[in-house]
Amino acid sequence: MAIDVYLSEEKIKERVIELANKINKDYAGKEIVVVGVLNGAFMFCADLIRHINVPVTLDFIAASSYGEETESSGQVKIEWDLKNEIKGKHILLVEDIVDTGLTIKSLKALLGSREPASIKLASLLFKPARNIHPVEIDYLAFEIDDKFVIGYGLDYAGRYRELPYIGIYSE
Numbered sequence: 001m002a003i004d005v006y007l008s009e010e011k012i013k014e015r016v017i018e019l020a021n022k023i024n025k026d027y028a029g030k031e032i033v034v035v036g037v038l039n040g041a042f043m044f045c046a047d048l049i050r051h052i053n054v055p056v057t058l059d060f061i062a063a064s065s066y067g068e069e070t071e072s073s074g075q076v077k078i079e080w081d082l083k084n085e086i087k088g089k090h091i092l093l094v095e096d097i098v099d100t101g102l103t104i105k106s107l108k109a110l111l112g113s114r115e116p117a118s119i120k121l122a123s124l125l126f127k128p129a130r131n132i133h134p135v136e137i138d139y140l141a142f143e144i145d146d147k148f149v150i151g152y153g154l155d156y157a158g159r160y161r162e163l164p165y166i167g168i169y170s171e
Contacts, residue, residue: 040095
């Protein structure tokens with residue numbers, strides 16, 4: 001097993017600050033509910049909200065279509081739902097990676113059914129080569145090649161989330 005650095009810790013930090021500045025501008029004068037998608041987005045979500053200067057309420061949702069595989073199963077399972085009501089609120093959904101788009105499409109539909117004022121999506125990564133369920137990504141950090149990546153919250157079978165960079169996993 002080898003891990004090659006794909007996106008450095010410094011490059012990620014720089015881009016997270018750029019996204020937060022855009023979010024601050026877009027939501028000036030508003031309050032937002034940041035919804036982190038567990039488990040993968042927790043590091044990105046934490047770093048992002050550190051740089052958001054509009055009022056933030058934080059909540060989490062857990063959904064998975066991977067299990068312990070490197071390919072999506074095609075089925076989205078909600079493992080943890082929001083604790084708070086979102087009706088009439090501005091939602092910023094924070095995801096680690098959009099590849100097939102199935103998980104985020106399902107989450108946006110679920111949250112949209114709860115009548116928020118708005119839903120926008122921030123994603124650390126987007127893998128267009130795998131995308132079959134197009135979704136609008138309002139705040140995108142990086143578009144990446146069709147590689148299986150780990151680190152900075154992303155895992156393989158529950159491991160490697162702690163890496164401060166994003167690496168390419170190969171066996």
